[in-house]
Amino acid sequence: MKISKEIMSYCRFCNKHTKHVVRTYNKKPQRGLSLGTRRHNRxxxxxxxxxxPKIHPKKLGKKQKVMVECAQCKKTSERVVGMRTKKKIEIGR
Ligand SMILES: [Zn+2]
Structure with a gap:
């Protein structure tokens, strides 16, 4: 799955459509005091x-995420590209 380096997208901080730079998604480490962690510890x-563990139905692939950075305010946000797939995202062009 291919996605271009720059996309026009809505920025919730600027409240309008601006140019965004696309980067790869890096998963953040789990927070020790989040509700899910506290519930599990309890x-x-x-x-x-x-x-x-609860038995969940098997999903076919994962939703691919990218980070997009606004060119004006330099704030980043997550964005899901496409549907569930086994293909990985290629950023380029
Ligand atoms: Zn912005």
């Missing part, structure tokens, strides 16, 4: 090891 309290 659930495994008193046990040794992990709790039995």
């Amino acid at each position: 659930a495994i309290r008193g046990y040794v090891g992990s709790i039995e």
Whole structure:
């Protein structure tokens, strides 16, 4: 799946369409005090090891994300490109 280096997109900080620079998505580390982490810690309290996980249906591929940076205000935001796919994103052209 190919995506161009520069795209015109809506910026929620500038409140209008501006030119955006596309970058690869880097996953941020998990926050230790987020609600999900605290809930999990509460659930495994008193046990040794992990709790039995819920069985989720298998999804076909992942949604591909990119980071877009506004050329005017230099703020970045996430953006999902396309639907669920097994292909990886190529940024170029
Ligand atoms: Zn902006």
